[in-house]
Amino acid sequence: MFQQQLVNHLPYLMALDKSKDLESIGYYLSEHLKVAGGYWTINAIACLNKLDDISEEKKQQLSKWLKECQNQDGGFGGNTNHDSHITNTHYAILLSFLLNCELDYEAAAKYVAARQRKDGSFEGDQWGEVDARFSYCGLSSLTLLNKRDLIDVKKAASYIKKCRNFDGSFGGIPDAESHGAYVFCCVGTLYLCEDLSFNIDELSMWIHERQTSKGGLNGRPEKLADVCYSWWMYSALCLLKREQWINQQALENYILECQDSDGGIADRPNNQADVFHTFFGLAALSLLNGDKYQLNPIDPAFALPKSILKNIPGASRFIQS
Amino acid sequence: MHGQSKSKTETLSEEEIKQRAEKGQQILDSLHYFFKVRKNQVNQPEDQLAFSELMAKLCPEIATIYNYRREVLQTKFDHLGGLLKESKSIDAYKQLLKLIQSEFMLIAILLKQHPKSYTLWTHRQWMVLRSQEIDSLINSINQDDQFKLIEAIRQEYELCSKMLDRDERNFHVWNYRNWLSSISAFGKEDEFTKKKIEQNFSNFSAYHFRSKYFMKNYNQSENILERIKTEQILGLLPLPFNRLKEETELIQQAIYIQPKEHGVYLYHRWLAGVVQPYGVTKVEKVSNNSITLSFNRAVTNVENTFEIFNKENALKIINVRVEGSNAIISFEEQQVDNLKIKIHNQIYENGSLETTMSEDESSKFLIPSEIDITINNEGFTFTNTTQKEFQDATQEIYKYLDENIDFIKQVIEEEKENRFPYIQLLYLLQFKLRTQRLIDESKTSEIIKEALQHCQQLKKIQNDHQAQFLYDFWSQF
Numbered sequence: 073m074f075q076q077q078l079v080n081h082l083p084y085l086m087a088l089d090k091s092k093d094l095e096s097i098g099y100y101l102s103e104h105l106k107v108a109g110g111y112w113t114i115n116a117i118a119c120l121n122k123l124d125d126i127s128e129e130k131k132q133q134l135s136k137w138l139k140e141c142q143n144q145d146g147g148f149g150g151n152t153n154h155d156s157h158i159t160n161t162h163y164a165i166l167l168s169f170l171l172n173c174e175l176d177y178e179a180a181a182k183y184v185a186a187r188q189r190k191d192g193s194f195e196g197d198q199w200g201e202v203d204a205r206f207s208y209c210g211l212s213s214l215t216l217l218n219k220r221d222l223i224d225v226k227k228a229a230s231y232i233k234k235c236r237n238f239d240g241s242f243g244g245i246p247d248a249e250s251h252g253a254y255v256f257c258c259v260g261t262l263y264l265c266e267d268l269s270f271n272i273d274e275l276s277m278w279i280h281e282r283q284t285s286k287g288g289l290n291g292r293p294e295k296l297a298d299v300c301y302s303w304w305m306y307s308a309l310c311l312l313k314r315e316q317w318i319n320q321q322a323l324e325n326y327i328l329e330c331q332d333s334d335g336g337i338a339d340r341p342n343n344q345a346d347v348f349h350t351f352f353g354l355a356a357l358s359l360l361n362g363d364k365y366q367l368n369p370i371d372p373a374f375a376l377p378k379s380i381l382k383n384i385p386g387a388s389r390f391i392q393s
Numbered sequence: 394m395h396g397q398s399k400s401k402t403e404t405l406s407e408e409e410i411k412q413r414a415e416k417g418q419q420i421l422d423s424l425h426y427f428f429k430v431r432k433n434q435v436n437q438p439e440d441q442l443a444f445s446e447l448m449a450k451l452c453p454e455i456a457t458i459y460n461y462r463r464e465v466l467q468t469k470f471d472h473l474g475g476l477l478k479e480s481k482s483i484d485a486y487k488q489l490l491k492l493i494q495s496e497f498m499l500i501a502i503l504l505k506q507h508p509k510s511y512t513l514w515t516h517r518q519w520m521v522l523r524s525q526e527i528d529s530l531i532n533s534i535n536q537d538d539q540f541k542l543i544e545a546i547r548q549e550y551e552l553c554s555k556m557l558d559r560d561e562r563n564f565h566v567w568n569y570r571n572w573l574s575s576i577s578a579f580g581k582e583d584e585f586t587k588k589k590i591e592q593n594f595s596n597f598s599a600y601h602f603r604s605k606y607f608m609k610n611y612n613q614s615e616n617i618l619e620r621i622k623t624e625q626i627l628g629l630l631p632l633p634f635n636r637l638k639e640e641t642e643l644i645q646q647a648i649y650i651q652p653k654e655h656g657v658y659l660y661h662r663w664l665a666g667v668v669q670p671y672g673v674t675k676v677e678k679v680s681n682n683s684i685t686l687s688f689n690r691a692v693t694n695v696e697n698t699f700e701i702f703n704k705e706n707a708l709k710i711i712n713v714r715v716e717g718s719n720a721i722i723s724f725e726e727q728q729v730d731n732l733k734i735k736i737h738n739q740i741y742e743n744g745s746l747e748t749t750m751s752e753d754e755s756s757k758f759l760i761p762s763e764i765d766i767t768i769n770n771e772g773f774t775f776t777n778t779t780q781k782e783f784q785d786a787t788q789e790i791y792k793y794l795d796e797n798i799d800f801i802k803q804v805i806e807e808e809k810e811n812r813f814p815y816i817q818l819l820y821l822l823q824f825k826l827r828t829q830r831l832i833d834e835s836k837t838s839e840i841i842k843e844a845l846q847h848c849q850q851l852k853k854i855q856n857d858h859q860a861q862f863l864y865d866f867w868s869q870f
Binding site: 104149154196197199200201203238239243244245247249251273277280281292293294295298317318319339342343344345 | 562601605655
């Protein structure tokens with residue numbers, strides 16, 4: 073019953089915004105995740121090289137909605153009416169490049185830059201939660217908008233290095249336990265800060281041990297594998313040019329096994345597919361063996377198609393060849 | 394959506410689907426109204442807290458609801474705090490307490506359903522900070538009738554313990570607990586992490602936070618200086634040597650029980666790795682304005698450790714640059730023929746606090762020595778002299794490493810097809826190699842030879858990039 077080939081995920085993705093998944097309350101409760109969901113869906117379609125299948129009318133409609141998610145303070149909420157947050161502002165910027173629509177980038181950049189704190193870290197919003205995810209959102213957003221001069225890049229890097237642990241990997245804040253998803257945030261931030269001066273071999277050893285006997289990667293020692301870590305950590309290996317440190321074929325097979333035959337990818341085999349894992353699964357497959365599956369090359373630092381990035385002035389010099 | 398089995402979602406009756414759709418519509422309608430309130434497009438409800446509580450219970454993960462709630466709470470705190478300050482109003486005091494207590498209660502209920510919600514944990518942290526402020530306000534005006542913040546924080550630890558009983562790896566809880574410890578001192582993290590480890594030797598979160606606790610508890614500058622008084626040179630280790638040995642026994646036991654898990658080896662490696670002393674092993678290069686010294690391992694924070702003399706005259710050091718395991722010292726240019734370099738351990742010799750503040754946990758154990766260099770036509774020769782007491786301390790560490798190496802070899806005997814103990818052994822041999830270089834450089838080849846043999850074994854079990862990397866690493870020597 074396990075898939076050995078790529079399923080056609082397009083119908084699943086195209087239907088996402090029509091189907092109110094009435095059987096799950098989760099649909100309604102994810103009202104605040106619409107900007108993120110939009111990015112995952114559209115980017116997954118971009119992975120499949122099918123952006124043109126989205127009608128012009130639909131793109132216009134999405135662009136109009138996205139603009140309405142921008143608040144007075146320049147930041148974006150997760151949907152219209154929601155308060156601004158750096159993660160949603162980052163998603164909105166990414167989505168705008170996928171949809172090729174202009175937002176008020178000037179104001180967005182100001183909002184993002186204002187989130188940097190004295191020690192170089194970034195807060196999520198005015199309420200002060202600090203996390204390496206926000207550092208990544210900050211660096212990625214301002215690089216894409218060519219506004220890196222608004223922040224202290226050196227300090228941003230030095231904060232991330234404080235999140236590094238004795239096991240060679242990274243946690244979300246200083247002292248926090250190392251975690252696969254934060255490998256992406258921290259390595260991505262350091263890469264964009266142009267400062268990879270940490271023990272890369274030690275981190276590669278740690279990532280190597282994240283590969284489970286079934287081929288998938290887990291996020292921490294003694295935890296279960298999950299498709300999303302394929303992206304979070306394999307992208308980091310790509311940025312560090314250490315792709316060989318895991319068994320790529322086994323990881324590829326694992327992602328294929330997590331596909332639903334009706335479309336969509338789940339966290340683990342036989343689980344419910346969702347757009348989050350569908351996007352990260354496809355993006356990881358693009359990095360692993362994109363040619364084989366005719367997937368659009370995705371950039372490991374920005375998680376956007378390289379074809380789009382090369383037209384973005386601030387980002388082009390960071391694209392990996 | 395993590396960990397949701399596909400089959401579970403396919404068994405709803407039509408009635409149930411209808412009910413859910415209704416509930417869903419109710420959520421959307423309520424949110425719609427909430428946003429109107431948020432934007433002052435309709436009148437504020439009479440009881441804003443009750444309203445936002447209802448909303449929070451309906452949509453526990455929507456940050457905007459908590460943002461609104463915090464604004465309402467802050468206004469109330471400011472108002473009541475003002476009353477308390479002006480008139481010492483007992484009523485205001487009681488209202489403040491009630492507000493704080495019921496807010497903590499509400500978040501606890503919501504956390505039970507959503508233990509991994511960043512939004513909820515952030516809100517709880519915000520509440521702890523507010524109650525700290527309110528506590529100091531109460532203290533400043535009324536010494537007798539305290540709010541008992543200490544009690545409240547104790548209860549927070551209780552909450553963490555309960556939540557970690559339900560999910561021992563929930564990093565949100567661990568991070569919150571760790572944050573609490575940074576603002577208060579009732580954590581008993583030593584006891585707690587040990588209890589969690591004994592409950593389950595596979596709990597890497599507990600090992601992780603145990604290492605953080607050790608570093609904080611034993612590695613403050615005052616602690617180090619105090620330990621030097623009682624333990625002399627071994628006091629430079631980031632944790633007391635006896636403590637380290639006890640801890641090593643604990644983790645060895647864990648490795649015996651769980652030899653196929655990654656986490657136990659990581660913690661063992663950390664313990665064995667923090668004891669690595671460092672010092673100069675070689676003079677690489679000498680010129681009339683600079684000298685390059687080679688250390689036994691990569692170094693940091695050695696800028697203030699050198700004194701240089703040319704024919705007994707002190708030379709002015711211009712700059713010290715570190716490149717991996719080399720330190721390049723440049724000095725005022727002059728004809729040199731007999732150089733003496735003194736390497737000082739500022740912490741040990743002078744109790745210098747500045748050096749002990751370094752973030753690198755193993756950067757304190759610098760072996761002081763005196764290097765004599767004679768320059769002649771063919772190049773230079775040097776001698777490197779270390780005090781006997783430092784040599785003895787290094788030997789003790791060497792013995793500790795050897796005991797651990799023996800232990801891992803026993804594990805290999807039982808686990809011949811398991812890559813973990815081999816990789817561990819290679820790490821320990823690397824620590825040993827570095828230490829050996831400080832004692833007697835000429836005996837390092839035996840260690841390298843042994844390591845290469847283990848690399849070959851490892852490649853037989855696991856023929857992949859990691860094994861090749863380790864093989865290449867040892868081959869370079």
